[in-house]
Amino acid sequence: MLSIEEIKLLIEKLEKVKSTDFQELIDTNLKILKDIELGVDANNSEAIERLGKTDSWFSRDLEQKRVTPIVDPWLYRMVQTKIFQFARTASASTDSGLYNSLEIGPGTGMFSKEFRQWRLNYFLDLLPAVENKIRRRFPPLHQKYLKFFRTRETECSNIPQGSCNFIFSWDTFVFFTQRHIQQYLHDIKRVLVPGGYCFIQYADCHYDHDLHEAKRGYWNYNTKTEMTRIIEEEGYEVVEMNQFRPGANYAVFRKPGKQNPAVYKVSEITLD
Secondary structure, eight states, X not given: OOOHHHHHHHHHHHHHOXXXXXXXXXXHXXXXXXXXXXXXXXXXXXXXXXXXXXXXXXXXXXXXHHHSOSXXXXXXXXXXXXXXXXXXXXXXXXXXXXXXXXXXXXXXXXXXXXXXXXXXXXXXXXXXXXXXXXXXXXXXXXXXXXEEEEOSTTOOTTSOTXXXXXXXXXXXXXXXXXXHHHHHHHHHTTTEEEEEEEEEEEOOTTSHHHHHHHHTTSSOOOOHHHHHHXXXXXXXXXXXXXESSTTOEXXXXXXXXXXXXXXXXXXXXXXX
């Protein structure tokens, strides 16, 4: 414990410190910390970033998630609530205009049934087995509104241009390198109507959970800073960068324009 003499000496020294000196000290240390952060990011990215996952790897992963779902009821409710925040404007007729959704990497179809409010439900995946899994989640009368497309890496040229109002992806972009994420965002921009929204989960390896998943070779390396940069470089407007918890980070962004009858109704989600 400090003696009273030491405390008085410390007070005396602090009183002599000018605010400009203090700010200079803060700025200097912030620069040092940011340089260290950039160095760590660069080292982790170089060591971890890889694609290296085949169709058979994704097939095995899909089967494992069918047996042991990775999304618990609490997180499901959080994602579901966020999905429902994307809704048709009150002035838009249910019988006019586009009102279509696209899910990238639907996997077992865990969230797919939440898009029944949209007119057409597009699904993009590299595994053909996904279609049957998703169709089983919809009633017979809804089958005609389901459209399935195959992809190789980021390719989506078979989806009609300007055909989607809303794009969703969960537990997919965490497997992509930053280069592939950027290419994906570049490709899907053609599919969105002006003003169309995206709601996409991504990895933020500034958190221990996400960094662990990347280091063990399951996810790829990414951060909130880099994800924001990629979104903006591809010409989107960032709406929200947030997380439900570590490992459940998400980005909401939109293509510039006003032709979208869907809106994002921002509201607080109770995380309890």
